[in-house]
Amino acid sequence: MSERFQAVQTVQKIMEEKVFFNTLKEAETSAFINMLVLTVLRRMVGLEEILSRFVKLKFKKSEQILKYLLLCGAAEILYLDTPDYAAVSEYVALTKKACGKFASGMVNAVLRKIATQKPKSDKVFPASFQKILEEDYTPEQIKKMEIAALSEAPLDLSVKEDPTLWAEKLNATMFESKTLRLKTQGRIESLPGFQEGTWWVQDLASALPITLLGDVKNKKVLDLCAAPGGKTAQLLSAGAEVLALDINPERMTRLEQNIRRLHLEKNLTTRVSDGLQFLKQTTDIFDIIVLDAPCSATGTFRRHPEVMHFKTLEDVNAQIPLQQNLLSAAAKHVAKGGILLYCTCSLSKKEGEQQIEHFLAQNPTFHLHTFSKDNFLTFSTVQKLEKNIFDNQVLRTLPYDMAKLGGMDGFFAAYLKKD
Numbered sequence: 001m002s003e004r005f006q007a008v009q010t011v012q013k014i015m016e017e018k019v020f021f022n023t024l025k026e027a028e029t030s031a032f033i034n035m036l037v038l039t040v041l042r043r044m045v046g047l048e049e050i051l052s053r054f055v056k057l058k059f060k061k062s063e064q065i066l067k068y069l070l071l072c073g074a075a076e077i078l079y080l081d082t083p084d085y086a087a088v089s090e091y092v093a094l095t096k097k098a099c100g101k102f103a104s105g106m107v108n109a110v111l112r113k114i115a116t117q118k119p120k121s122d123k124v125f126p127a128s129f130q131k132i133l134e135e136d137y138t139p140e141q142i143k144k145m146e147i148a149a150l151s152e153a154p155l156d157l158s159v160k161e162d163p164t165l166w167a168e169k170l171n172a173t174m175f176e177s178k179t180l181r182l183k184t185q186g187r188i189e190s191l192p193g194f195q196e197g198t199w200w201v202q203d204l205a206s207a208l209p210i211t212l213l214g215d216v217k218n219k220k221v222l223d224l225c226a227a228p229g230g231k232t233a234q235l236l237s238a239g240a241e242v243l244a245l246d247i248n249p250e251r252m253t254r255l256e257q258n259i260r261r262l263h264l265e266k267n268l269t270t271r272v273s274d275g276l277q278f279l280k281q282t283t284d285i286f287d288i289i290v291l292d293a294p295c296s297a298t299g300t301f302r303r304h305p306e307v308m309h310f311k312t313l314e315d316v317n318a319q320i321p322l323q324q325n326l327l328s329a330a331a332k333h334v335a336k337g338g339i340l341l342y343c344t345c346s347l348s349k350k351e352g353e354q355q356i357e358h359f360l361a362q363n364p365t366f367h368l369h370t371f372s373k374d375n376f377l378t379f380s381t382v383q384k385l386e387k388n389i390f391d392n393q394v395l396r397t398l399p400y401d402m403a404k405l406g407g408m409d410g411f412f413a414a415y416l417k418k419d
């Protein structure tokens, strides 16, 4: 089967079955398929708008593939390097094979018009995703997020030690928070340091909450929603004793594999359990509890453009009670003077700032702790983060922060200190 047709079928599967691309990707997925699928997912709303100027995008159930052939064809013509004539003839041939001569005539006519007119659309977010953002952000902020949604997210790594050495080896930009950002996206497994377990993939934004915690050496930490283990790895490499818990056995297996590859298993205990059940049963007290809560994940749309298509306000609202319950159950197990670190990769303030306001109103023994950048690297070659990421009492990053350097995920974190 041609790579193009594989890409077409993959987009169809993602959209119709609401599955994430990374769960379908095989180790040998080619760079071309990767690029085409991600381009269509990022540009889908605009592409649909453009195509609907030339054709009704409603097809019989058995011919739904036509919509995806048109989307991929238009994406190649408008956004990838394929010469127009090649794109048109490839998609016409694929359509003829999949749906017959009549359909291929339609695809030919539509793609030729697109190739000649090179139409544009500035639409990016589906209406349902836009609705989530409108609750908290201005039209200008949303516009900037749309721009961020169109470009490829860089590859960010967290390193166990020697970030300067590894920045050099990997030809990466080093941020003051120790994240290394790579210019080129190669196969992760073949990059230097992967086999030895020197680093793991972790977006700059999602690495910040633990980095900011500072010295966690010998601290007793409960990582309550731990899998696949990015934050667990940070805690372990900084010398903490970690109990990592997650409700999902498959994700926990991935955490264990990740931590073994990094040779960080020494101070780790794992447990598959519902966090609420565990907190009800245990009498243990922890210096730090990390609650990287299940959330709508709306902040990750640069890396996972599917999020824009799948998530609705209902999904955001559905997460709130569990987040609240986990927060208040965790509060009972934090030592005096200890920290409850709450974070989410959601852009919705209902899952972030408002959760914390609610928590503080219910839990007067806790107050917001202001974190500082003291634990950051300070030498001259490191890339500084924008100040506005930190200047509230909570951490809030947006997908267009650091835009010139490739942006970062939308993330929220609050450090709740127990008196």
Ligand SMILES: C[S@@+](CC[C@H](N)C(=O)[O-])C[C@H]1O[C@@H](n2cnc3c(N)ncnc32)[C@H](O)[C@@H]1O
Residues within 6 Å of the ligand: 224, 225, 226, 227, 228, 229, 230, 231, 232, 245, 246, 247, 248, 251, 273, 274, 275, 276, 292, 293, 294, 295
């Ligand atoms: C945002 S992810 C955690 C990411 C992880 N901390 C990291 O840095 O790699 C949220 C995790 O919460 C887990 N989860 C969801 N509900 C849970 C519950 N009731 N108890 C424990 N874990 C839960 C999910 O399986 C998922 O792995």
